Amino acid sequence: xxxxxxxxxxxxxxxxxxxxxxxxxxxxxxxxxxxxxxxxxxxxxxxxxxxxxxxxxxxxxxxxxxxxxxxxxxxxxxxxxxxxxxxxxxxxxxxxxxxxxxxxxxxxxxxxxxxxxxxxxxxxxxxxxxxxxxxxxxxxxxxxxxxxxxxxxxxxxxxxxxxxxxxxxxxxxxxxxxxxxxxxxxxxxxxxxxxxxxxxxxxxxxxxxxxxxxxxxxxxxxxxxxxxxxxxxxxxxxxxxxxxxxxxxxxxxxxxxxxxxxxxxxxxxxxxxxxxxxxxxxxxxxxxxxxxxxxxxxxxxxxxxxxxxxxxxxxxxxxxxxxxxxxxxxxxxxxxxxxxxxxxxxxxxxxxxxxxxxxxxxxxxxxxxxxxxxxxxxxxxxxxxxxxxxxxxxxxxxxxxxxxxxxxxxxxxxxxxxxxxxxxxxxxxxxxxxxxxxxxxxxxxxxxxxxxxxxxxxxxxxxxxxxxxxxxxxxxxxxxxxxxxxxxxxxxxxxxxxxxxxxxxxxxxxxxxxxxxxxxxxxxx
Amino acid sequence: xxxxxxxxxxxxxxxxxxxxxxxxxxxxxxxxxxxxxxxxxxxxxxxxxxxxxxxxxxxxxxxxxxxxxxxxxxxxxxxxxxxxxxxx
Numbered sequence: 001x002x003x004x005x006x007x008x009x010x011x012x013x014x015x016x017x018x019x020x021x022x023x024x025x026x027x028x029x030x031x032x033x034x035x036x037x038x039x040x041x042x043x044x045x046x047x048x049x050x051x052x053x054x055x056x057x058x059x060x061x062x063x064x065x066x067x068x069x070x071x072x073x074x075x076x077x078x079x080x081x082x083x084x085x086x087x088x089x090x091x092x093x094x095x096x097x098x099x100x101x102x103x104x105x106x107x108x109x110x111x112x113x114x115x116x117x118x119x120x121x122x123x124x125x126x127x128x129x130x131x132x133x134x135x136x137x138x139x140x141x142x143x144x145x146x147x148x149x150x151x152x153x154x155x156x157x158x159x160x161x162x163x164x165x166x167x168x169x170x171x172x173x174x175x176x177x178x179x180x181x182x183x184x185x186x187x188x189x190x191x192x193x194x195x196x197x198x199x200x201x202x203x204x205x206x207x208x209x210x211x212x213x214x215x216x217x218x219x220x221x222x223x224x225x226x227x228x229x230x231x232x233x234x235x236x237x238x239x240x241x242x243x244x245x246x247x248x249x250x251x252x253x254x255x256x257x258x259x260x261x262x263x264x265x266x267x268x269x270x271x272x273x274x275x276x277x278x279x280x281x282x283x284x285x286x287x288x289x290x291x292x293x294x295x296x297x298x299x300x301x302x303x304x305x306x307x308x309x310x311x312x313x314x315x316x317x318x319x320x321x322x323x324x325x326x327x328x329x330x331x332x333x334x335x336x337x338x339x340x341x342x343x344x345x346x347x348x349x350x351x352x353x354x355x356x357x358x359x360x361x362x363x364x365x366x367x368x369x370x371x372x373x374x375x376x377x378x379x380x381x382x383x384x385x386x387x388x389x390x391x392x393x394x395x396x397x398x399x400x401x402x403x404x405x406x407x408x409x410x411x412x413x414x415x416x417x418x419x420x421x422x423x424x425x426x427x428x429x430x431x432x433x434x435x436x437x438x439x440x441x442x443x444x445x446x447x448x449x450x451x452x453x454x455x456x457x458x459x460x461x462x463x464x465x466x467x468x469x470x471x472x473x474x475x476x477x478x479x480x481x482x483x484x485x486x487x488x489x490x491x492x493x494x495x496x497x498x499x500x501x502x503x504x505x506x507x508x509x510x511x512x513x514x515x516x517x518x519x520x521x522x523x524x525x
Numbered sequence: 526x527x528x529x530x531x532x533x534x535x536x537x538x539x540x541x542x543x544x545x546x547x548x549x550x551x552x553x554x555x556x557x558x559x560x561x562x563x564x565x566x567x568x569x570x571x572x573x574x575x576x577x578x579x580x581x582x583x584x585x586x587x588x589x590x591x592x593x594x595x596x597x598x599x600x601x602x603x604x605x606x607x608x609x610x611x612x613x
Binding site for chain 1: 555
């Protein structure tokens with residue numbers, strides 16, 4: 001296998017702002033799909049449309065903030081106000097400006113005003129409850145000072161702790177402590193040099209067994225798994241972002257275009273096509289339509305790279321991920337990638353697939369060649385938690401946690417929808433995005449929830465489209481029903497206080513004609 | 526008759542709902558996020574625009590209503606004059 005494949009990579013990214021063709025995917029798909037027997041269970045996904053008034057008012061809010069942003073920038077430029085953000089030095093002012101694009105404008109004029117909702121310092125294990133250090137700002141979030149007080153037992157709805165393995169006590173912690181005293185914390189080498197421990201071999205065999213693939217390889221960092229291995233798999237790349245997670249018809253059209261037109265300038269045919277999808281898209285809370293994507297992949301003879309960062313451990317009756325959730329064959333997915341950060345309470349990532357592929361990656365992966373391998377206690381945490389999920393430690397804790405997570409997910413989503421909030425995504429996804437829309441409500445929601453001792457993550461531009469800011473709840477098997485009820489009560493209160501109950505519960509019937517350009521225009525209001 | 530304490534409660538409730546409406550206004554126009562001097566600037570601008578709006582409405586309406594009443598008055602007035610003339 002040569003690394004200089006010329007391949008085109010289709011990335012199904014939830015970064016809607018990067019999409020050139022604006023598809024109004026929020027045309028509320030809420031249906032049960034039994035598409036010719038591809039789906040063995042109902043697939044309920046909904047993205048309720050933004051109410052017109054809310055969209056207009058959101059733009060009004062952003063307009064006001066933009067005007068004041070221009071005013072503040074003017075004052076800073078003419079030295080009426082002290083400039084606290086990063087600027088070029090005097091000598092560099094005649095060169096290409098560094099801070100004039102919209103992202104930097106947004107950063108210093110909008111993000112700074114609500115910055116206290118992010119980077120909150122926690123000082124305990126991020127389990128179901130977490131301790132946070134209190135901080136105040138006397139200059140409107142430009143600098144923070146710690147008051148010295150620790151806010152205890154904040155309910156944690158922001159950590160990716162899906163199965164509750166983020167613990168500082170229990171079987172995983174004891175095993176990791178034992179391995180720490182045996183191997184130490186550092187490895188001091190890369191996998192290809194002196195950093196290949198027997199623990200790594202044991203982990204990789206276990207991961208391969210867990211996923212149902214021939215072989216697997218583990219890496220020290222989840223993001224680095226993607227960034228270091230995709231370049232090892234593909235050579236010359238042409239990225240094409242689209243919403244294939246909602247519309248596999250879009251994916252089919254792109255595949256056809258790529259095969260027919262070939263490379264952009266020379267029109268030579270692509271040697272290989274790699275489709276990248278995620279198991280759960282955490283910004284939308286949606287699950288990929290894997291049966292349809294696999295059917296397309298087989299039809300057009302391309303390859304599938306499945307990034308199960310959020311879905312491994314969180315979906316499926318035994319926690320084996322989105323492949324098990326749909327009841328598919330793991331061998332249909334060419335490259336199964338995932339991370340140990342979310343459901344296993346550790347750090348790192350893995351890639352699983354055919355032995356040929358993994359042997360190639362052991363030689364050619366940038367991470368294997370240059371990155372330090374995983375720390376032994378972390379490896380042991382993964383091994384113990386994975387055995388717990390599989391039931392091989394002799395208990396039913398793992399099974400119970402997977403079921404608890406599924407129950408928590410369905411209960412939480414159902415209650416929020418009944419209250420009248422707009423919730424995006426699939427009803428089985430443990431990531432629950434609650435739409436906020438208006439910029440002032442982003443800051444207000446984060447602060448009000450913290451006042452009520454609940455820690456949530458709020459997300460705005462540039463992680464989401466500019467008017468679709470949201471609060472993202474990450475459910476955990478460690479949350480009990482009482483904790484969820486408390487959280488729901490507080491969310492209800494804050495929702496009434498901030499007027500967040502936008503849902504009009506409008507269900508749009510499924511369009512049964514094939515998608516084309518005209519369809520996109522029709523669905524735009 | 527409404528007892529005094531209930532009347533007091535109603536007034537309090539009215540004030541609280543007004544305050545809540547003001548909070549919603551703050552959230553929608555993002556003045557919730559502004560520093561105090563920015564709020565002063567923004568509210569004074571808003572009040573100025575509102576004042577101008579009311580003045581325009583008053584001036585416009587007053588003029589139009591005046592001329593409308595005159596027209597109505599002329600319709601009511603003239604038939605009576607004619608009848609008198611005939612009788613005389």
